[in-house]
Amino acid sequence: MGKVNIKSIAAALNLSPATVSRALNDSYEIKKETKERVLAYAAEHDYRPNPFAKHLKTGKTNLIGVVIPFLSSPFFLEFIDELYKAVLPQHYTLIPFQTQNCEKIEKEALDFLIRQHVAGIIISPAHENSNTELLKHIHHHTCPVILFDRIQHDLDTYKIGIHNSLETYNATEELIRKGRTKIALLCGKDIGNTKDRIRGYKNALHNYAIPFREEYVIHADYQDPAENIDNELKEVFNKLNDTDKMPNAIVGGTDTLSIKILGVLTNLNLTVPEDVAVIGFTNTNLANYLNPALSTIRQPTQEMAGLALELLLALIDKDHDRRDLTYKNFLLQATTTYRKSTDI
Amino acid sequence: MGKVNIKSIAAALNLSPATVSRALNDSYEIKKETKERVLAYAAEHDYRPNPFAKHLKTGKTNLIGVVIPFLSSPFFLEFIDELYKAVLPQHYTLIPFQTQNCEKIEKEALDFLIRQHVAGIIISPAHENSNTELLKHIHHHTCPVILFDRIQHDLDTYKIGIHNSLETYNATEELIRKGRTKIALLCGKDIGNTKDRIRGYKNALHNYAIPFREEYVIHADYQDPAENIDNELKEVFNKLNDTDKMPNAIVGGTDTLSIKILGVLTNLNLTVPEDVAVIGFTNTNLANYLNPALSTIRQPTQEMAGLALELLLALIDKDHDRRDLTYKNFLLQATTTYRKSTDI
DNA sequence: TTGTAAGCGTTATCAT
DNA sequence: ATGATAACGCTTACAA
Numbered sequence: 001m002g003k004v005n006i007k008s009i010a011a012a013l014n015l016s017p018a019t020v021s022r023a024l025n026d027s028y029e030i031k032k033e034t035k036e037r038v039l040a041y042a043a044e045h046d047y048r049p050n051p052f053a054k055h056l057k058t059g060k061t062n063l064i065g066v067v068i069p070f071l072s073s074p075f076f077l078e079f080i081d082e083l084y085k086a087v088l089p090q091h092y093t094l095i096p097f098q099t100q101n102c103e104k105i106e107k108e109a110l111d112f113l114i115r116q117h118v119a120g121i122i123i124s125p126a127h128e129n130s131n132t133e134l135l136k137h138i139h140h141h142t143c144p145v146i147l148f149d150r151i152q153h154d155l156d157t158y159k160i161g162i163h164n165s166l167e168t169y170n171a172t173e174e175l176i177r178k179g180r181t182k183i184a185l186l187c188g189k190d191i192g193n194t195k196d197r198i199r200g201y202k203n204a205l206h207n208y209a210i211p212f213r214e215e216y217v218i219h220a221d222y223q224d225p226a227e228n229i230d231n232e233l234k235e236v237f238n239k240l241n242d243t244d245k246m247p248n249a250i251v252g253g254t255d256t257l258s259i260k261i262l263g264v265l266t267n268l269n270l271t272v273p274e275d276v277a278v279i280g281f282t283n284t285n286l287a288n289y290l291n292p293a294l295s296t297i298r299q300p301t302q303e304m305a306g307l308a309l310e311l312l313l314a315l316i317d318k319d320h321d322r323r324d325l326t327y328k329n330f331l332l333q334a335t336t337t338y339r340k341s342t343d344i
Numbered sequence: 345m346g347k348v349n350i351k352s353i354a355a356a357l358n359l360s361p362a363t364v365s366r367a368l369n370d371s372y373e374i375k376k377e378t379k380e381r382v383l384a385y386a387a388e389h390d391y392r393p394n395p396f397a398k399h400l401k402t403g404k405t406n407l408i409g410v411v412i413p414f415l416s417s418p419f420f421l422e423f424i425d426e427l428y429k430a431v432l433p434q435h436y437t438l439i440p441f442q443t444q445n446c447e448k449i450e451k452e453a454l455d456f457l458i459r460q461h462v463a464g465i466i467i468s469p470a471h472e473n474s475n476t477e478l479l480k481h482i483h484h485h486t487c488p489v490i491l492f493d494r495i496q497h498d499l500d501t502y503k504i505g506i507h508n509s510l511e512t513y514n515a516t517e518e519l520i521r522k523g524r525t526k527i528a529l530l531c532g533k534d535i536g537n538t539k540d541r542i543r544g545y546k547n548a549l550h551n552y553a554i555p556f557r558e559e560y561v562i563h564a565d566y567q568d569p570a571e572n573i574d575n576e577l578k579e580v581f582n583k584l585n586d587t588d589k590m591p592n593a594i595v596g597g598t599d600t601l602s603i604k605i606l607g608v609l610t611n612l613n614l615t616v617p618e619d620v621a622v623i624g625f626t627n628t629n630l631a632n633y634l635n636p637a638l639s640t641i642r643q644p645t646q647e648m649a650g651l652a653l654e655l656l657l658a659l660i661d662k663d664h665d666r667r668d669l670t671y672k673n674f675l676l677q678a679t680t681t682y683r684k685s686t687d688i
Numbered sequence: 689t690t691g692t693a694a695g696c697g698t699t700a701t702c703a704t
Numbered sequence: 705a706t707g708a709t710a711a712c713g714c715t716t717a718c719a720a
Contacts, residue, residue, distance in 0.1 A: 005697055016707045021699060031705060048459045052396040052405075053697035056712045061396075071415075071425055072629070081415055084442065093439060093460065098428065115392045116437065226629060263633030285416070285570060289607030291635035349713055360691045365715060375689060397713035400696045 004045045013037055024049070055117065064312065065113035066096045067106060067123040069150075069222070073255040074284035075299055076124070079148070082305035083122070090313065092119070101191075101222045103130040110134055114142055120312045124149040128192040140323050144315035146308050149299070150192035151329065158311045158327050160304050162334045164193045167297050168200030171251050171279050171336065176208045178344045180249035180277055182216070184240075186261060187253035189219040197253045197281075215240070216247060220257055233257070233264050241268055252280025262290060262341075278341045292340035300332050307332075348389045357381055368393070399461065408656065409457035410440045411450060411467040413494075413566070417599040418628035419643055420468070423492070426649035427466070434657065436463070445535075445566045447474040454478055458486055464656045468493040472536040484667050488659035490652050493643070494536035495673065502655045502671050504648050506678045508537045511641050512544030514680065515595050515623050520552045522688045524593035524621055526560070528584075530605060531597035533563040541597045541625075559584070560591060564601055577601070577608050585612055596624025606634060606685075622685045636684035644676050651676075 006024070010017045015034070023030045023038035024047075041047075055061045066083060068076040080096055087094055095116065097109035106126045113121060120143050125131070128150070135155045139145040144157070151159035168185075175183050185201045187194045198217060205212050218236055220229050240246050246268075252258025258280020262272060270276050272292050279295040287294040307330060315322065350368070354361045359378070367374045367382035368391075385391075399405050410427060412420040424440055431438055439460065441453035450470045457465060464487050469475070472494070479499045483489040488501070495503035512529075519527050529545045531538045542561060549556050562580055564573050584590050590612075596602025602624020606616060614620050616636050623639040631638040651674060659666065 003697095006699095007697075017697085018699080018708075019706055021697095022706085025699085029705060034705080050400070050697050051460060052399045053712090054699080055396045056394070056400055056696090056714090057698045057700080059712075071421060077415060077421065081442075093456075095437060096440070098425075112437075116395060259630055260633050262635060263637070266635055286603055286630070289604050291606060291610050293607070347713095350715095351713075361714080362692075362716080363690055365713095366690090369715085373689060378689080394713050397696090398715080400698090400713080401715045403696075 004042075004047045005050065009038065009041055009045075009047060013041055061117045061119050062092045063113075063116055063118040064092050064094050064309075065109075065116070065118040065121040065123075066094055067099060067109050067113075067121065067125075068096065069099050069101045069124060069126060070256075071096070071098050074282055074286075075149070075255045075301065078283045078301040079305055082302045083309060085302075086306050086309045090309070092313075099126045101126045103127060107131055107134060110138065114138065119143055119316050121145045122308050122312060123147060125153050125192060127190050128152045128195075129154055140321075144312060144322060146312050146315075148304055148308050152192035152195065156327055157322075158308075158315075159329045160308050160311075161193065161329070161331060162299050163331045164196035165200035165203070167281070167334050167336070168197040168251060168253070169204045170200075171297055172201050172204035173208070174336075174338070175249040175251070175277055175279065175342065176204065176210065178249075178277065178342065180344070181210050182245075182247040183210075183249040183251065184216040184218055184247035185251045185253055186218050186220065186257045186280075188257070189221045191222065191254070194219075194253065201251065215245065220254075222254075229257075230260065230264075233260060234267065237261075237264050237268060241270075246270070247276065249277040250279075252278060252282065255280075255282045255284070258282045258294065258296070259284065259286075259290065262292075262294065272341050273344050277344055279336075279338070287337075287339065290341075292343075295339045295342040296337050298335045298337065300334065303332055348386075348391045349394065353382065353385055353389070353391065357385060403461075405461045405463050406436045407457075407460055407462040408436050408438050408653075409453075409460070409462040409465040409467075410438055411443060411453050411457075411465065411469075412440065413443055413445045413468060413470060414600075415440070415442050418626055418630075419493070419599045419645065422627045422645040423649055426646045427653060430650050430653045434653070436657075443470045445470045445532075447471060450475055451478060454482065458482065463487055463660050465489045466652050466656060467491060469497055469536060471534050472496045472539075473498055484665075488656060488666060490656050490659075492648055492652050496536035496539065500671055501666075502652075502659075503673045504652055504655075505537070505673070505675055506643050507675045508540035509544035509547070511625070511678050511680070512541040512595060512597070513548045514544075515641055516545050516548035517552070518682070519593040519595070519621055519623065519686065520548060520554065522621065522686065524688070525554050526589075526591040527554075527593040527595065528560040528562055528591035529595050529597055530562050530564065530601045530624075532601070533565045535566065535598070538563075538597065545595065559589065564598075566598075573601075574604065574608075577604060578611070581605075581608050581612060585614075590614070591620065593621040594623075596622060596626065599624075599626045599628070602626045602638065602640070603628065603630075603634065606636075606638065616685050617688050621688055623680075623682070631681075631683065634685075636687075639683045639686040640681050642679045642681065644678065647676055 006017045006020045010020045020038055023035045099106040103126050132154050146158050148160040151161040272278055281297045283298050287296045350361045350364045354364045364382055367379045443450040447470050476498050490502050492504040495505040609620055616622055625641045627642050631640045
């Protein structure tokens with residue numbers, strides 16, 4: 001099993017390595033016949049270009065770094081999944097990383113990706129403006145960076161997300177229309193898009209003249225391990241229940257929270273949707289299998305991933321100074337599906 | 345921002361590149377003082393070795409390929425997650441791949457990984473004996489391969505899994521003890537470990553003198569897109585229901601099925617666990633939040649991932665002919681948790 | 689203890 | 705249309 005490389009092909013076909021290289025890269029300088037000979041031989045002997053040598057020479061890799069908070073969140077999982085599908089026909093490889101919403105881990109991930117000489121990075125930051133300076137430096141001097149989902153960040157680049165305030169407004173409004181007024185909003189603490197969601201929530205209340213109650217905006221700290229979040233949720237709702245302030249509707253502002261809250265309510269012997277209606281931002285396929293089936297606001301992960309990749313590849317190809325470019329925010333359309341959990 | 349590499353460090357410190365390289369690699373030949381000078385300079389200028397050049401020279405990469413059927417299955421997701429954690433302190437990078445249970449996609453993934461010159465591969469095969477020849481060839485001539493979870497495969501290497509027949513026996517027995525006799529087994533079609541699970545299921549029935557009924561072993565085809573599986577499940581259970589053969593207990597043999605079946609039963613207006621008790625092989629953290637909370641048989645993903653990595657790294661380091669080694673199967677202990685769904 | 693030089697598999701620049 | 709040669713950044717005999 002002698003290694004087959006450009007040199008061995010050249011020797012076998014009585015050509016120079018340079019010619020073989022050019023033939024393989026379909027250079028216009030090489031005549032058709034030679035190209036065919038080389039390609040045939042290469043195929044027959046299962047030649048595979050060495051990506052390391054290639055990179056060493058060209059300075060370019062086919063690696064794309066993906067930095068997300070959690071893989072255990074249905075939304076991010078789905079996004080990565082779609083990214084995998086989108087990247088397959090292109091000749092790029094994904095290197096995914098999780099930050100656990102921790103800025104320090106995020107920094108390590110970014111350092112690692114730089115060391116691997118990735119061609120570009122797609123990231124949903126751990127926090128609003130986490131690693132801002134580092135990300136700016138990378139985007140300006142090393143490789144292009146694209147933001148998605150958590151797009152409240154000072155890095156000036158393409159940003160892909162949904163219209164959080166509008167979607168939250170609509171969900172809240174729907175609950176109001178169904179006669180609920182004691183509406184709580186569950187959100188992640190210190191996450192980029194929380195602000196927008198609160199804004200939409202407040203606007204809806206305001207437009208229907210429902211007084212805003214501070215205790216109905218519930219922040220869960222996402223850096224906690226899962227068990228802490230569970231306890232946090234239970235505690236908050238136990239307290240609301242004890243003090244007779246239990247909301248009769250909940251908008252789940254993040255993926256995992258929206259599902260967990262169903263369990264918490266069950267433990268309190270509250271029935272969904274009769275006692276408490278629930279709708280959540282979440283991309284889980286399981287929504288339909290939960291009991292009751294969960295109403296969801298679903299982000300268009302396929303579209304998001306496709307667009308992220310497209311924009312990133314464009315930036316990789318073009319060799320402009322990335323500080324001079326004018327970037328755009330892409331706010332895509334979410335899909336809200338009303339199921340049993342809001343069927344009042 | 346001139347690139348800092350071994351050459352530039354050498355020039356700055358009036359040393360030869362070779363000395364710098366040796367100093368960075370902590371070679372015994374270099375005197376302490378020189379090492380310190382080099383290390384200090386490297387740290388100050390944020391030197392990062394170019395992994396591509398390194399590989400080109402040494403023929404070794406720090407890449408580990410991971411091939412799994414689905415990322416959307418809680419078990420595989422958790423496994424990958426644990427693998428990420430385990431690999432972090434080692435200096436390796438994971439390249440995960442999904443096969444969708446399709447042998448052809450699996451082949452493509454393996455080809456890709458070979459082209460990337462991965463140092464080793466951890467795989468849960470698409471099918472019993474999928475890509476056997478290719479995997480043998482890789483393991484013998486290219487890089488070590490380790491199997492996990494679906495370990496019914498002719499490749500002779502380390503295999504890591506659980507004792508499927510025993511675990512299924514125990515779950516079935518528990519349902520029998522609780523008085524259920526019409527017990528169905530939900531399993532994936534053509535997946536390596538299905539056989540063992542059926543065996544455990546049959547043994548339990550047999551030991552309690554409960555007649556085995558063919559129609560209670562339900563195979564779901566996992567290559568189908570999600571919607572098809574949903575419909576398949578619905579159809580099967582509708583039919584059982586119509587013909588008055590509805591089981592009063594179900595052992596969910598795979599991850600996703602165990603969760604989906606809850607939704608299917610709800611649609612049939614059947615109550616869990618009163619009408620039908622359910623227990624499933626699944627690693628989802630959501631089990632506790634489902635309604636009712638799902639009894640689960642949980643695989644020890646952390647232990648599995650740690651062991652897989654440890655064994656793989658050992659094979660990578662050692663340069664034996666891998667055909668001559670004697671391998672072992674590791675059957676780890678699963679954890680069964682009984683919750684509401686079997687609380688009869 | 690350090691330096692010199694060759695080479696890993698490519699591609700780019702020249703020359704022919 | 706093709707060939708010769710150097711170079712990418714690193715490691716490793718071999719020399720000193």
